[in-house]
Amino acid sequence: MLCNASQLAADQIGAGLRPDPTLTVSEWADQNRILDSKSSPEPGRWRTSRTPYLRELQDNLSISSPVIEFCFKKPTQIGGTAMFENAVGYVMDHAPGPGLFLQPSQDLAKRLVKQKIDPMIEACPTLTAKLPAKRGSGGGNNLEEKEFPGGMWLFKWASSTAGLRSASIRYLLMDELDEWKTEIGEQGDPEQLARNRTNAYGKRKKIGAASTPTITGASKISALYDDSDQRVYKVPCPYCDLPITFVFKHLRWTKGKPETARYHCQECDTPIDEYRKTLMLEEGDRRNLQGDKRFGWVPLNPSNKHRRGYWINALYSPVGFKSWEEIAQEWEAAQGKPAKLKTFTNCVLGETWNEQGEAPDNDTLFKRREKFERNVVPAGGLLLYAGVDVQRGAGGGKNGWLDVTIYAYGRNRERWLVDHRQFMGDTADEQSPESPWKKLEAMLSEQWPHAHAGVTMRLQAMGVDSGDQAATVYRWAALQDPARVKCLKGENLSVMVASATNVASDVHGKKSKRGVKLYRVGINLIKDELYADLQRPPPGLNEQAPTGYVHFPEALDPEFFAQLTGERRVQRLVKGKVATLWEPIRPRVEVLDTTVYGRAVSYLAGIDRFTEDHWQAIEQSLGLDITTPPPAPVVPGQPPAGASVSPPDSTRKTGHTENRAAPGRKRSKFWDR
Numbered sequence: 001m002l003c004n005a006s007q008l009a010a011d012q013i014g015a016g017l018r019p020d021p022t023l024t025v026s027e028w029a030d031q032n033r034i035l036d037s038k039s040s041p042e043p044g045r046w047r048t049s050r051t052p053y054l055r056e057l058q059d060n061l062s063i064s065s066p067v068i069e070f071c072f073k074k075p076t077q078i079g080g081t082a083m084f085e086n087a088v089g090y091v092m093d094h095a096p097g098p099g100l101f102l103q104p105s106q107d108l109a110k111r112l113v114k115q116k117i118d119p120m121i122e123a124c125p126t127l128t129a130k131l132p133a134k135r136g137s138g139g140g141n142n143l144e145e146k147e148f149p150g151g152m153w154l155f156k157w158a159s160s161t162a163g164l165r166s167a168s169i170r171y172l173l174m175d176e177l178d179e180w181k182t183e184i185g186e187q188g189d190p191e192q193l194a195r196n197r198t199n200a201y202g203k204r205k206k207i208g209a210a211s212t213p214t215i216t217g218a219s220k221i222s223a224l225y226d227d228s229d230q231r232v233y234k235v236p237c238p239y240c241d242l243p244i245t246f247v248f249k250h251l252r253w254t255k256g257k258p259e260t261a262r263y264h265c266q267e268c269d270t271p272i273d274e275y276r277k278t279l280m281l282e283e284g285d286r287r288n289l290q291g292d293k294r295f296g297w298v299p300l301n302p303s304n305k306h307r308r309g310y311w312i313n314a315l316y317s318p319v320g321f322k323s324w325e326e327i328a329q330e331w332e333a334a335q336g337k338p339a340k341l342k343t344f345t346n347c348v349l350g351e352t353w354n355e356q357g358e359a360p361d362n363d364t365l366f367k368r369r370e371k372f373e374r375n376v377v378p379a380g381g382l383l384l385y386a387g388v389d390v391q392r393g394a395g396g397g398k399n400g401w402l403d404v405t406i407y408a409y410g411r412n413r414e415r416w417l418v419d420h421r422q423f424m425g426d427t428a429d430e431q432s433p434e435s436p437w438k439k440l441e442a443m444l445s446e447q448w449p450h451a452h453a454g455v456t457m458r459l460q461a462m463g464v465d466s467g468d469q470a471a472t473v474y475r476w477a478a479l480q481d482p483a484r485v486k487c488l489k490g491e492n493l494s495v496m497v498a499s500a501t502n503v504a505s506d507v508h509g510k511k512s513k514r515g516v517k518l519y520r521v522g523i524n525l526i527k528d529e530l531y532a533d534l535q536r537p538p539p540g541l542n543e544q545a546p547t548g549y550v551h552f553p554e555a556l557d558p559e560f561f562a563q564l565t566g567e568r569r570v571q572r573l574v575k576g577k578v579a580t581l582w583e584p585i586r587p588r589v590e591v592l593d594t595t596v597y598g599r600a601v602s603y604l605a606g607i608d609r610f611t612e613d614h615w616q617a618i619e620q621s622l623g624l625d626i627t628t629p630p631p632a633p634v635v636p637g638q639p640p641a642g643a644s645v646s647p648p649d650s651t652r653k654t655g656h657t658e659n660r661a662a663p664g665r666k667r668s669k670f671w672d673r
């Protein structure tokens, strides 16, 4: 019953059809679609004027339209699926051909037919007349297929391989694309499989995709919209009559009083009451139809001709659906709750959610530097750990360097940057006197003065990245004290540091007896922890710093902070699967890498498990005055996972709080607008 064009024409003639070639989906829906009270909050005749922004979208699916493909990036409950339902009826009644309507799951596909498609057919006599009587699973009128003269609609789901493999289709509707599985077994990407089935129809095919977006970088609908002519819906301001796009930042209200929410025109700043929206939406559409293309759907990227893209947010919801007051309310309720903010961003704003929220701002960190001296260990610092990154220069190792950061660690994982060093030279040469490795070696016997007069400290341990130039790193490390020099290799792991493996190392042509231990480091987890730590609010005057707080001396330059914050955590489609990855956003990030390796050796040393007794023993061994009172009881669940188990000690000096340039907590961005 799936047919080619000549059969289709024959069927139409056979059925006595003389379709009006200019009838559009909107016109068909206005004339034929009745919404029943079971399936719609607004039963009665479908009126396109109720959601004027849907007119152009659904009319792309009319046979008179030259548009082949469009996508709709949208909030929830704005009518995206309803326009596809209209297209189903239109095709059955007016432009028969094979169609495939895809939902994310079987359950949703069945629900669509039961709750929307069947009621639409039952309420429309011309459609009922075209379908065989409903008979269980067979007979061409069931939950998965509807046969009609000249065509058939299949209602399938993204993981149904059979549904995606069968014959050619002319109409492809893909709903909630971002919820689709990104691959199905060996078959590959269901979106691509579905698209392949439209190939035979060439320019006569119609493809519509709609979805609420999800995560930045992993959102299929956003990828489609980005590669489209990017339309936004412009409506006239009732006061200045200029075309405006509703954007969330212009919705303003008195904090705590969402009922005062009004839209402030971005052109004339006049507050607009929500009741005016009905006319504004209609006027946008009407003026566009009358030829004023400043209104209605306006492409921001008109040079893209192969796909029309539409984006809208819930501020456009017709009066009676989601109100501006509800939007304001939901925004307030979501403050400080990332999961709710994500839902708000996706489902109300129709925007993707940035998972990189944890990327700290380098300028904020630069501004919060503190007045303590480089290479002097601040009062709270009790153990020194270094991280080393091996950098090849241009043309092999010759113009390379060893990049080193040294941090002092104290209770509660609090840490202070003590120094950042670069030992220039040929990193492939660990033997000659000019070798940067000799300078690194010298660091192992260096003594750092402590803020407490007369006390000096040496480095506990250093972690050297052997990801690059491994042979040189192993050779050098084999000659060092294994308790103080650790070879590390960064990977994506589910632990901070995995157990070590022995690797062979040649020393001057001979196999080293003891070899070298290589530790695999879960750099993903350590970066997660570090970026969370970097965003902890600075403590107030004489306040205990939060667990994991990182202090920086005044001497550091902006480049240091740019490198430290030079990566971001992103979600990417990797071989069809969503993966969380760290990506550099600038070429150089050694400070971040060395900070991570230094933290890895501190973790290996067990500082996360140290008790107050441990810390006091360390203070004693350093010759620091013991003025700390007995430890307070540990409150279960108080320190975050992975934090030191030692309790906070209110009398302990956290170092240099008196001159701290504390910017204070930032207010919510919204209220500053």
Ligand SMILES: [Zn+2]
Residues within 6 Å of the ligand: 237, 238, 239, 240, 241, 242, 265, 266, 267, 268, 269, 270
């Ligand atoms: Zn205005």
